[in-house]
Amino acid sequence: MSAIISIRDLAKTYGDGFTALKGVSLDIEEGEILALLGPNGAGKTTLISIICGLVTPSAGSVTVGGHDILTGYRAARAMIGLVPQEITIEPFEQVINTVRFSRGLFGKGSDEAHIERVLRALSLWDKRKSKNQALSGGMKRRVLIAKALSHEPRVLFLDEPTAGVDVTLRREMWELVRQLRSEGVTIILTTHYIEEAEEMADRIGVIDHGRLLLVEEKARLLHQLGRKELLLELTEPLPELPSSLAEFALQRSEDGLHLTYEFDAHAERTGMTRLLGAVAEAGLQLKDLTTRQSSLEDVFLKLVADGRDET
C-alpha cells in the first residue's frame, strides 16, 4: 500500500493564540477508510481544513497524491472532495445545478451521466429540480455529499457526515461510503459515534487536544486493547473480599453483590477456571455469571483519559 496523503509535524495556532494542532504526523493509505475519533474541539475539523486548503498550517507539511498543499494547491485540491461539518449550500439554487456548478469549479468538463449517477446514488434524483432551501436537513447533507463527489475526487473527507441524521440515512451513507471505497476512493471521516468508526473504518485515529493519540487498524486496536470482564453475581452480599481471592484483583460492587474480574481475552490462560475454583472454595454462592468484552468505546475513553493525564 502507498500513502495518498502524507502529513508531517502539522501544527496550527489560530490568530487568537489558540493551538488546535500540535505536531500531527500521519500517512493515509490509498483506498482505506480512516475514521478520526475525538471529542468536541479535538482538532478534527482543523486537520481536515488544512488538508483541504481552507486553513493555513502554522508548521509542518501535507502532500496529497504527491502534491504539496501549499505549493501545489490546485492539483492537491482537485483530488479531494470535502463534505463540510456545517451545511453551506446556496438556498435558491436547484439541487442539480448546485452539483454541476461544483464540478465546474474544479475545471472539469460537464458530464451529465456522472451527475445523474451521483444524484441517484444519494436518492436525490427525484429532487434534482428542487431548490436547496426546500430540502430537509438530511437531504441537504446529501447534496453536500453530491457536491463533494461532483468532480470525481480520489479522496473524500466526510466531517461528521451523520451528525443529526436519522438511522436510515446513516445506514445509507455507510452503504455509499463502502461503495465508494470499492471504487478505490480513499475516505476519511470524523465522528463522535464510536459505533460508526467500529462499523466503517479500516483504521481508526484518535485525536484529542490537537494530538493524534493513536492510529491503528481497527481489528488490531480491538484485539490489543480489548479486555474482557467476568461479572460474578452473588446470592448474598459479601461484606469484604476474602484474602484467598486477593490475587485475582476483583472489584467488589458497593452493595457487595457483584464481583468483577478483568482478564485478557487473548491470553493463553485467563485465570477464570482458577478463580471459579477459589470462589467455590471460599463458600460463595453464585447467582449468575456473565462476561463482557470491552468495546471500542471503553478503549477510546481510556485513551483520551490517559492522554489527558500526560499533558
Ligand SMILES: Nc1ncnc2c1ncn2[C@@H]1O[C@H](COP(=O)(O)OP(=O)(O)OP(=O)(O)O)[C@@H](O)[C@H]1O
Ligand atoms: N478560526 C478559529 N479561531 C480560533 N480557534 C479556533 C478556530 N477554529 C477552531 N478553533 C479552535 O480549535 C479547536 C479545535 O477545533 P476543531 O473545529 O478543529 O475541533 P473538532 O475536533 O472538529 O471539534 P467538533 O467535534 O466539535 O467538530 C477548538 O478549541 C476550537 O475552538
Ligand SMILES: [Mg+2]
Ligand atoms: Mg469538527
